[in-house]
Amino acid sequence: MDNPQLTALLRQMTLEEKVAQLLQLTAHFHEGAASEGQVTGPMEEMGITESMVNASGSVLGLSGAQAVIDVQRSYLSKSRLGIPLLFMADVVHGFKTIFPIPLAIGCSWDVDLAEKSAAVAAKESAAAGIHVTFAPMVDLVRDPRWGRVMETTGEDPYLNSLFARAFVRGYQGGNLKEDTDRLAACVKHFAAYGAPEGGRDYNTVDMLERQLRETYLPAYKAALDEGCAMVMTSFNTVDGIPATGNEKLTRGILREEWGFDGVVISDWASIREMTAHGAAEDDREAAYRAIRAGVDIEMMTPCYVRHLPELVQSGLVDEALIDEAVLRILRLKEKLGLFDNPLRGADPERERQVLFCEEHRQVSYELAAKSCVLLKNDGVLPLRPGAKVALIGPFANSEDILGWWSCVGVKEDAVKVGDPLAERMQDGLLEIAPGCGIGRMTPEQCEAALAAARGADIIVLALGEESAMSGEGGSRTDIRLPEGQLELVKRVKSLGKPMAAVLFNGRPLDLHGVYDEADAVLEAWFPGSEGGAAIADILLGRINPSGRLTMSFPQSAGQVPVYYNHFNTGRPLDPAKTEERYVSKYIDCPNEPLLPFGFGLSYTTFEYGEVSLSGSEMTPEQPLIVSVRVTNTGTRTGVETVQLYIRDVAGDVVRPVRELKGYAQVELAPGESETVTFTVTEEQLRYHHSDLRYASDPGTFRVYVGPNSRDTAEQTFKLVRSN
Ligand code: BGC
16 A cells, blocks of 8 residues: 555544554453453453454564464454554563574674574564564663663663664564565664663653754664654653643654654553542643644553543644544555465464574574673683583572563573583583572572582582562662672582682672672673573583673762763863862762673783874865774684774863774684774764764864773773864
8 A cells, every 4th residue: 555545544443543553452352352342351441442443553462373363353353444453562581582682782892793683573473473572772871770771782872873773674674565584673762761860660750852862863764764664652751741731842853853654652541540640630731742743652551542532622732643644644554565365374284383493593503602701710711621620599590580571472482501511511521500599599509509608619609689580660779690609609619629600690789799799790681581691601621612792890889870972071080189178079989890891811812002183183175084903913713893983172161081983893812913993973973062062073082092991091082173
């Protein structure tokens, strides 16, 4: 169907049918409507009638090819105009084959592999009948107390933007109509959901528009520039107005300024929640605000379906607003080819073939291997061949390694770290003991762990948070490892043996009680279906770890938010004079995080030569070339992530102490060198001025190159205008 045909279809719709198109419900409403024809349970509570369900536009959270086919067929058999349903779900880091959590994917700095993971997730879920995924989540984060940091790629706007694009490419491919192995993507949560006060989920977000535009908006924009089909609003307020009813944000920035003409969906119940926020007296007012703001689909509450018809009839809402919204939804259905092929990719046979197939598990393995970050290594890793190893801790044999939002992933299918380790080590060299539960240690568990540890040359602790301790609704104020595990570390440490720790968690942790105690620390995050295999291979040295942090690890929660691209203040702390009082510092903790953005070790070492610039000046027409020679000075082949940061020394508004502007990953054999070159353009030096103007200023800049955001070499250049 072309646009005129869709408009003609719209003209045939009654107001009630149009408004029902804007309603999204879970599948059990359809099952209810299909059964007795009675209005029961949640439908009755919500004031939703059977005819509303029978004309609703989309379904949330249903998957499984046969189930989707059944619902679509039964729906279409009752549909007056034959408009097919859209099926949407949260395919966040894999469908059945689960990939590492997005924060871990970020730490791979490998956007091509991230794209591949999204393509795999799309292929599996499209076969299971899904049309749209509620991903990528690209909210920028600076507060590890917030449980949803696990869903994002981190604290940097540039890197988040690259990943946003990669995920959209992977999910959507080039042609949603032809390529039924792909999904439409829905970038979320617009906007700034990642900045809730105190890290408490759903909490207030309050920031200047300049900050919003400079730091938080770029990744959403990047997803849209890549052609992302949908946008989901966020639960939080932005400048005092809930994002779901925020005209300036959705109608203004998103639609008018950025030209986005795809579908905007509310988050779960976020239209109705405007009343709890205190931005609407009742559902009717909430519906009024949301439709005016440009929100097309209402997820799981009935404000639109119950109140929009009357709001139109009373003249308060122009029917043109409803028409716009419906047309956008019809266009998405058309873009996915649903009018010609309402079952699209849903195919039970294909589902059996592709879900969790060997090829997909291999991609998950590769990504897990690249996402692990070696945080410390005083020589105990990789494990010495022939050494007796005691693997101790609640994650030694835990299946809880998929992480939150693991869709239809099956925990029991996940490769636990103990199994491949046992398979790959000689008989008799590995002992496994849980040591404690997630939060508690019994005397018996402790005894068994100590006995295993006594007989070993090296102890490997497998510690962490259970998956429900992060994710939505998973905020914490104390981000240390749970008490029982800290006790376990202490007890095992008392034996005085070499000790490595592998961490499974969904956020940067306060590593008190483990970082200093262990001789090596490997951050494995929630590594997904093949996580155990990848970790075993890293521990045994078959894989050289190459992950780099994309979120700073704080010294303690008291330092939060702590992030690398902060401002300098008028009284920065001079590291040589930490005793000075009247400078910006804590008296009980350093300013620096424990581990900075970009940080990660390898089993080999890299040396950086001098940073050289193509000149001392650049112009808008003549970019600057920055180069550095990197050499593998160790004994193993390894991948180094060479990072380029820039600081604008003085701006109209103060500028961050450094900002990532580029990076390159190079694989080098022992003794091998490579010259890495970056091009710095004037465009990369632009920022939002006090009047929100986005431009660069002539003047002095510093450029930093190194293996992370802290350990860099520096040069200076000037931006000059040619005339
Ligand atoms: C989450 C969204 C998710 C939606 C649908 C909400 O609670 O905030 O990220 O897409 O549920 O499952």
